[in-house]
Amino acid sequence: MIDRVLVTGGAGFVGSNLVRLLLERGYAVRVLDNFARGRQAYLQGLDVEIVEADIRQAEAIGGAFAGVDRAVHLAALGSVVESIEDPVTNFESNVLGTFNVLRAATEAGVERLVFSSTGGALIGNATPPVNENSLPRPISPYGAGKLCCEAYCHAFAHAYGLPTVATRFANVYGAYSDHKQGVINQFFRRIQAEQPMVIYGDGSATRDYIHVDDICRGLLSALTLDLSTPEVIHLASGEETSLATLAGYFKEISGQPDHPIEFADRRPGEVERNFATYDRAREVLGFHPEISLREGLAMTWDWLCQRNLDE
Numbered sequence: 262m263i264d265r266v267l268v269t270g271g272a273g274f275v276g277s278n279l280v281r282l283l284l285e286r287g288y289a290v291r292v293l294d295n296f297a298r299g300r301q302a303y304l305q306g307l308d309v310e311i312v313e314a315d316i317r318q319a320e321a322i323g324g325a326f327a328g329v330d331r332a333v334h335l336a337a338l339g340s341v342v343e344s345i346e347d348p349v350t351n352f353e354s355n356v357l358g359t360f361n362v363l364r365a366a367t368e369a370g371v372e373r374l375v376f377s378s379t380g381g382a383l384i385g386n387a388t389p390p391v392n393e394n395s396l397p398r399p400i401s402p403y404g405a406g407k408l409c410c411e412a413y414c415h416a417f418a419h420a421y422g423l424p425t426v427a428t429r430f431a432n433v434y435g436a437y438s439d440h441k442q443g444v445i446n447q448f449f450r451r452i453q454a455e456q457p458m459v460i461y462g463d464g465s466a467t468r469d470y471i472h473v474d475d476i477c478r479g480l481l482s483a484l485t486l487d488l489s490t491p492e493v494i495h496l497a498s499g500e501e502t503s504l505a506t507l508a509g510y511f512k513e514i515s516g517q518p519d520h521p522i523e524f525a526d527r528r529p530g531e532v533e534r535n536f537a538t539y540d541r542a543r544e545v546l547g548f549h550p551e552i553s554l555r556e557g558l559a560m561t562w563d564w565l566c567q568r569n570l571d572e
């Protein structure tokens with residue numbers, strides 16, 4: 262029986278949504294976070310145990326795994342652009358940090374660890390749709406680090422008997438994300454400030470956008486279902502959306518159909534086209550996304566507006 266779940270990075274965007282779902286389902290939840298990016302305020306009023314620690318420090322995190330049945334490892338630095346500017350910090354947090362988490366989970370006898378990997382950044386510039394059989398060729402330190410962590414997850418499962426599942430997220434959006442620097446927040450902030458939305462490139466670059474509630478349902482299944490681990494599973498919408506289309510949705514949702522767009526140079530390390538199929542997730546986890554992009558963006562817009570009012 263699963264009783265206590267540890268969520269590393271539980272004060273971040275995906276984490277604070279997942280913690281809510283786990284509590285709703287009756288699990289005792291412990292969060293490990295150093296609050297470098299996430300916010301204490303996201304967890305305010307929730308019945309969770311909080312361990313403030315840094316996964317880069319092996320000796321500081323062992324205690325957080327005591328009495329934990331299963332764990333979801335989300336703590337990481339999530340920016341492709343930042344990983345190019347500072348690959349050392351990205352390596353220490355994401356690769357060394359994950360190595361420390363795997364060791365601590367093994368030592369504590371954790372029954373299963375679900376790792377948060379990435380689709381686009383890990384695969385690189387392959388012709389989409391990608392799936393679990395696509396050959397990974399990362400083009401950023403962030404993507405390379407996540408691939409390395411998947412390898413360690415697989416190795417720890419075989420060498421030390423720590424069951425692991427690596428879930429590769431598409432581009433996630435939704436509530437508890439106002440600290441994020443991605444395109445969704447950028448469009449929101451620019452519209453609110455009556456400034457043009459900025460598109461890097463000509464607007465034809467594509468992504469696979471998935472609502473955080475769908476990701477959390479996938480994570481819960483990966484955590485709790487009877488699986489033969491280790492597994493690598495894409496959690497994606499299966500739909501390809503260009504930046505120009507995304508900007509169009511924002512114009513519509515904000516009620517400003519003529520809001521201007523400014524085009525800037527493409528940024529290195531960012532893949533041109535990406536979307537993934539979720540056939541494996543459907544087969545193994547019974548996963549299918551429930552929230553359409555148009556609907557999810559409207560929900561996110563409302564949440565960000567409300568958040569602005571609160572501040």
Ligand SMILES: NC(=O)c1ccc[n+]([C@@H]2O[C@H](COP(=O)([O-])OP(=O)(O)OC[C@H]3O[C@@H](n4cnc5c(N)ncnc54)[C@H](O)[C@@H]3O)[C@@H](O)[C@H]2O)c1
Binds near residue numbers: 276337377429432
């Ligand atoms: N959001 C996405 O679109 C997306 C896509 C693919 C993969 N992912 C992965 O999902 C995970 C969660 O992403 P997110 O969007 O919630 O990011 P986030 O930045 O909101 O959350 C990450 C959390 O980890 C914490 N953290 C960072 N470094 C730490 C450290 N050294 N020690 C302890 N805690 C640390 C941060 O404070 C933050 O609360 C990450 O591993 C990310 O790489 C996210």
